[in-house]
Amino acid sequence: MRRQAALGLASLLPVLAVSGCRHFKFPDEPANYREYAYVTSGENGTVSVLDLVQMRQDRVLQVGTNPTGAAANPSRNEVYVVNTGTSGHDGSLSVIDTTRNAVTATVPLHSRPYQISVDMQGRRGYVANAGSNTVSVIDLVNHRELETIGAGEEPGLARISPDGRTLVVSNRKAGSVSLYSVSDSGTPQLRATFGGCTGATDIAITPKEPTQPSTKAFIACSGADAVLGISLAQAPNSWAARQDASATTDHELALLKVGKTPVQLAVKPDGGEIFVSNFGSGTISEISTWTNEVGGTYPIGMQPSHGMVSADNSTLWIANFGGESLSLYSIDDGRITGSVRTGSGPDVLAMSADEHLLLAADARSGDVAVIRTRDRNGPTLFTLLPAGSRPNAIAIKSFTQKP
Numbered sequence: 001m002r003r004q005a006a007l008g009l010a011s012l013l014p015v016l017a018v019s020g021c022r023h024f025k026f027p028d029e030p031a032n033y034r035e036y037a038y039v040t041s042g043e044n045g046t047v048s049v050l051d052l053v054q055m056r057q058d059r060v061l062q063v064g065t066n067p068t069g070a071a072a073n074p075s076r077n078e079v080y081v082v083n084t085g086t087s088g089h090d091g092s093l094s095v096i097d098t099t100r101n102a103v104t105a106t107v108p109l110h111s112r113p114y115q116i117s118v119d120m121q122g123r124r125g126y127v128a129n130a131g132s133n134t135v136s137v138i139d140l141v142n143h144r145e146l147e148t149i150g151a152g153e154e155p156g157l158a159r160i161s162p163d164g165r166t167l168v169v170s171n172r173k174a175g176s177v178s179l180y181s182v183s184d185s186g187t188p189q190l191r192a193t194f195g196g197c198t199g200a201t202d203i204a205i206t207p208k209e210p211t212q213p214s215t216k217a218f219i220a221c222s223g224a225d226a227v228l229g230i231s232l233a234q235a236p237n238s239w240a241a242r243q244d245a246s247a248t249t250d251h252e253l254a255l256l257k258v259g260k261t262p263v264q265l266a267v268k269p270d271g272g273e274i275f276v277s278n279f280g281s282g283t284i285s286e287i288s289t290w291t292n293e294v295g296g297t298y299p300i301g302m303q304p305s306h307g308m309v310s311a312d313n314s315t316l317w318i319a320n321f322g323g324e325s326l327s328l329y330s331i332d333d334g335r336i337t338g339s340v341r342t343g344s345g346p347d348v349l350a351m352s353a354d355e356h357l358l359l360a361a362d363a364r365s366g367d368v369a370v371i372r373t374r375d376r377n378g379p380t381l382f383t384l385l386p387a388g389s390r391p392n393a394i395a396i397k398s399f400t401q402k403p
Contacts (some may be wrong), residue, residue, distance in 0.1 A: 027356060029053060033353060035398035036098060037359055038079045039368055041069035041388025047081055047094075048387045049101050050351060050359075052352055052396070057386055061103055063094040068372045069115035070395035072098075073140060075122035080140070082113050082127060093127065093145055098397045105143040109136050117159045120319050121129035126167055128155035135169060137188065149188050152176045159203040161215055165231050166191075168217045170200035177219050177228065179250055190302065192250040194230060199223025202266035204274050205232075206289050216289055220262040227262060227285075229253035229278055229292050253292045260286035266316065273331070275316050277304040284318060284329065300336065301327045308349045308358075308374075319346040319360055326360060326371070340379050342369035350394035357382075361391040368394070374378065 036058065037050040045065050049058040064083025072079050073380045077098045084241050085091035091113040092276025095105040118125050118140065125138035133157045134148040151158075152171025160182065167180040167188050175198040180188035199222035219228045234247045259278025262285070266275045273295075276285040282302055286295040303322030309315070309331070316329040319342075326346060328338040343362030346369060350359045358371040358379070368385040368391065 004216075012220055027354060030400065032332065032401040032403075034098075034401050037100065037350065037368070038070055038072075038081070038096060038098075038397070039359075039361060039387040039391050039394045040070050040081055040390045040393040041366075041390060042066050043389035045083070045386050047096065048368075048385075050385050051060075051386075052357060052398075055370070055383065056387075059101060061101070061390070062102060064092045064106070064140045065089070066091075068392055068395040069113075071116045071118050071125075072172060072395045072397040073118055073122040074120060076140070077397065077399050078123060079397055080116050080118070080138075081347050081393075081395075082109070082116050084112055084114055091129070093138065098399065099401065107138060107143055108146055109145070110134055110148065115157050116300070117157075119160045119164050120162060121164070124160070126158040126160055128158040128169060129206060130154045130156055130172070135167070135188075142255065147187055149180065149190075152178055152193070155271055156201055157203055159205060161205045161217070161232065162207050163215065165215075165235065166205075168203050168205060168219070168230075168232075170197070170203055170219050173202050175221070175223070177217075177230065178280070179217075179230070179232065191233065192227065192392070194250075194252055196255060197221040197224065197226070197228045200228075201262075204267040205268070206267060206271040206274075218265055218267075218287065218289070220265055220276065221226055221255070222279075224255075225258060225262065225278075225280075227256045227258055227265070227274075229256065229287075251321070256285075256287060256292070256294050258287075258294060259283040259297050263369050264306050266309050268309045268313050268331070269311055270313050272313075272392060275307050275309065275318075275329075277307050277318065279303050279305055279321070281324075284316070296334075298329075298334075300329065301325065301339075305347050306349050306352065310351075311355055317349055317358060319343055319349055321347050321363070324362075326358075326369075340369075340371050341381050342371075343367045343384055345390070348394050350396050352396060353398040359394055359396070361394055363386060363390055363392065366391065 039354030066084040069082035081094040093107040110129035152174035154173035259281035261280030268303035299318035343365035346360040
């Protein structure tokens with residue numbers, strides 16, 4: 001069916017201000033198609049469920065204290081929300097059934113968890129517990145913690161590689177990166193540790209491509225104004241190992257100087273480049289994953305905090321946290337090609353399944369900017385949807401509802 005923009009007058013005002021009376025054509029979808037965005041409110045302890053078909057807030061779910069991270073399961077109709085908790089109280093993981101839009105389980109975690117990474121099969125989740133210097137391994141099928149493994153001091157993020165063989169953990173206070181080997185049934189085993197990454201934060205792992213000798217990980221070292229590149233060890237009998245014996249060991253590639261206070265890394269879907277949001281200098285840095293070099297650092301906006309690359313590898317979207325806009329950067333042309341207004345303090349970004357909508361969580365104004373990416377006159381703000389106080393994470397799930 002055609003999407004219905006069932007908006008009240010207050011919701012229509014930003015649409016009319018941006019677009020006048022122009023008609024917005026949405027994709028035609030089957031009547032049983034569902035697509036929702038799940039937006040965490042760190043201050044309210046809630047998740048706002050936004051219906052991206054009807055373009056409205058569907059409901060608000062109560063989760064745990066101080067939710068800070070969210071991720072969708074690629075094979076199950078579930079979304080997971082990490083609740084950081086408070087001082088002296090451990091955090092938890094809320095499981096949302098997206099077919100019912102209800103919280104169906106809560107998994108106890110440990111001190112100060114922040115984010116969850118889900119493997120490609122949707123069977124395991126990995127949560128770094130910054131306050132207990134551990135990583136929780138979660139059985140997503142049975143909704144329980146399988147085990148905890150030790151990490152460095154204040155791990156902020158645990159990310160599983162696309163091939164499922166390596167878990168990469170950034171240890172913020174230790175200024176280090178831990179690598180673990182992951183098997184189908186066994187406990188992740190510590191394989192290597194790399195230091196020299198002051199304020200280690202975000203992690204980007206390149207897709208596994210047949211033409212690449214090994215998968216690479218890049219870690220933002222926010223306290224050193226640098227990005228650490230690491231070549232990840234491949235299986236001894238793999239194609240990469242047969243081509244290059246050194247591919248069976250982890251090794252540092254480079255410590256690359258970028259702009260001031262790099263906070264987030266956006267990797268192109270083809271894996272060829274990574275874009276660094278340098279919060280402190282208002283710039284982005286472009287890193288080639290083929291040569292492991294910085295191609296350049298360019299002005300982009302005020303306090304860039306989050307980037308996202310389109311599926312066709314052509315466009316980089318950057319949230320300017322210090323302002324009220326997103327910048328559009330043409331990767332092929334190497335220049336800014338436009339900007340789109342948002343609410344105040346745009347931060348985390350997320351795309352709809354077919355990328356005709358881009359969502360930006362506005363941390364200061366407590367809403368989500370919904371941006372049409374394919375309007376005939378260029379990307380435009382369609383509307384603002386409520387998201388609670390201090391929204392800080394978005395997960396999107398689409399599926400076909402069974403009768």
